[in-house]
Amino acid sequence: MLTQFKNGLLHGADYNPEQWLHDPQVLQSDIELMKKAGCNVMSVGIFSWAVLEPEEGKYNWEWLDRILDSLHENGISVFLATPSGARPVWMAQKYPEVLRVSSDRHRNLYGARHNHCYTSPIYREKIKQVNERLAARYGNHPAVKLWHISNEFGGECHCDLCQEAFRGWLKKKYGTLDKLNAEWWTTFWSHTYSDWSQIESPAPHGENATHGMNLDWRRFVSDQTLDFMKHEIAVVKSVNPELPATTNFMYYYNGLNYFKFKDAIDIVSWDSYPTWHKKSDFEIAVDTAMNHDLMRSIKRQPFLLMESSPSMTNWQSVSKLKKPGMHILSSLQAVAHGSNSVQYFQWRKSRGSSEKFHGAVVSHDGSPDTRVFKEVTELGNMLQKLSPVAATESRAEVAIVYDWENKWAIEDSQGPRNKGMGYIEEVQSHYRALLKQGITVDFVDMECDIDSYKVVIAPMLYMLRCGFERKLRAFVEQGGTLVLTYWSGIVNENDLVFQGEAPHQLSDVAGVVSEEIDGLYDHEQNAGEVVQHIAGLEQTSLAGTYSCSKLCDLVHLKGAEALMVYQDDFYAGRPALTRHTYGEGVCYYVSSHFEDGFYDDFYRDIAAAASLYKPVTAVMPEGVYTTVRSNEEKEYLFVHNFSGKEVVMPALGPAWQSVTSDDGLNAAWNLKAYGVLVAERSVG
Secondary structure, three states: OOHHHOOOOEEEEEEOHHHHOOOHHHHHHHHHHHHHOOOOEEEEOOOOHHHHOOEOOEOOOHHHHHHHHHHHHOOOEEEEEOOOOOOOHHHHHHOHHHOOEOOOOOEOOOOOOOOOOOOOHHHHHHHHHHHHHHHHHHOOOOOEEEEEOOOOOOOOOOOHHHHHHHHHHHHHHHOOHHHHHHHHOOOHHHOOOOOHHHOOOOOOOOOOOOHHHHHHHHHHHHHHHHHHHHHHHHHHOOOOOOOOEEOEEOOOOOOOOHHHHOOOOOOOEEEOOOOOOOOOHHHHHHHHHHHHHHHHHHHOOOEEEEEOOOOOOOOOOOOOOOOOOHHHHHHHHHHHOOEEEEEEOOOEOOOOOOOOOOOOOEOOOOOOOOHHHHHHHHHHHHHHHOHHHHHOEOOOOEEEEOOHHHHHHHHOOOOOOOOOOOHHHHHHHHHHHHHHOOOOEEEEOOOOOOOOOOEEEEOOOOEOOOOHHHHHHHHHHOOOEEEEEOOOOOEOOOOOEOOOOEOOOOHHHHOEEEEEEEEOOOOOOEEEEEOOOOOOOOOOOOOOEEEEEEEEEEEEEOOOEEEEEEOOOOOOOOEEEEEEEEOOEEEEEEOEEEOHHHHHHHHHHHHHHHOOOOOOOOOOOOOEEEEEEEOOOEEEEEEEEOOOOOEEEOOOOOOOEEOOOOOOOOOOEEEOOOOEEEEEEEOO
């Protein structure tokens, strides 16, 4: 863990003082309001290139000098951004090659953000020049604690430079065209390549049905973006290598494999904008919690919540205000799942352009007497009280496989469903059941080690890469509990279907063979009936019948025992849930996507059988869940009420002492709607 980010929790926002250089009174007021709200960090310079370099080679640093000095003098640290997220107009006008070319092969006009080519030598040189000057001037400034590299990397370019770079990437991977043709199965539709120059990126009016090519293009875009980010980091770290760097990730962003970025950045950060109150807040909380845990898992260490809204957004379909209490609850949810910061976009609302009505700590009236500012201030006081939490971690005995490349392949597979394959939904079904029990979960991809976990869950493991099947086999042999599901072990890393039994090289571990899979229409359901309980448990939760939908895997037993069987259709009586002992461990195979109640009951039994750690054994009311962070001395319990109503809470026991309230926790107590309580106890 980075030392400078475990000395206390951070509280701050994206700050855009360049928008207010014409009004020094606003800048002076901002400093006072930041101190009043308990803010101790600001992200500065994210979209400042046109102010830093108004003309090519002519730089303006004085305004930024004043801002950094003023913030430091008032005890406020800075995350200093590189400005590559949006380039100035003069650059696009003089060097049009820096602008992206879309998949239909049209070059974009100047505008928007991230409308630039990561391959362009000119763009790389221009960002190198400005970053060198930023590093030389501010790399050792006492206010600057972190490099904020660009902003929300994303998108792709299909220009001639990128086409050539893609061909070079493919040559490095495959070596020969014969190898590429074999792995892409290009004999289909007579698409065999005879020269590297014939290969182009996927296009709506050209080739887009060669799945191996589509997958490799996504990988190339991810690698090229990572390479550009590394280019930026190398420049800014040339002056002070000890100053850490991050870049802010996004919600389930499909365009980049974030696990690939873990070794290039020093700390993960991400931008969280849930649509609170759009549907069940508990369901939204599960979704948000999963993203927090996914981000924490990328480096297996605390992360930073780089952006969130203190009130609403202006770009979602409806700009819904957070109800009273939700801001504090959702912010501490991030901390509970591993964040060492709560930061906002934005500090002060802009007067014009596309985000002038986006939520902010300071509204257009500039007043501290607003509901939002008061809640932000209250949270700031709580974060100061909770500062020791920054020196704790989240420790998991369970890992769920969430693999970006597997997701890409599933979404491109053209069958067994071409709408609603539901990879994220399936992953989340397993995650939700564990979250409701207060069990901490890590996420891994197929390149991660899994030996340290008791339980590994691999939903819809359609594609196997990096020899992951060997890791899973060894994990079970050595005593681990593995949960596999339908649509697993189908294709290799280039989306070529394996010959032989499925799941590939895991059928003996699972004790089943998948023969075919039935896609259900949205109006269809089947059901699984429990015919045998999990052995070795005094009490079992899994009982009765559970509805299932989307996909039904038709398997036959190869040593496993059936715990559930299908009730309906021509495959009634065939296994819907199996259990198989392999080596010292056990593998379960879930043959369909079931209702939530199945996962709740199944994972209560799994938790008992694997003796998974739960900090609290009491059953939480509906809509409430617990999370824990700990170190060698203390354990901190977060109790979150996303039910939307006040609830009576069960006793937590005499060891737990409330940090955020005067509640006694050794008897029943009340937790208000959108309330959160943090308790602590000594370890050992």
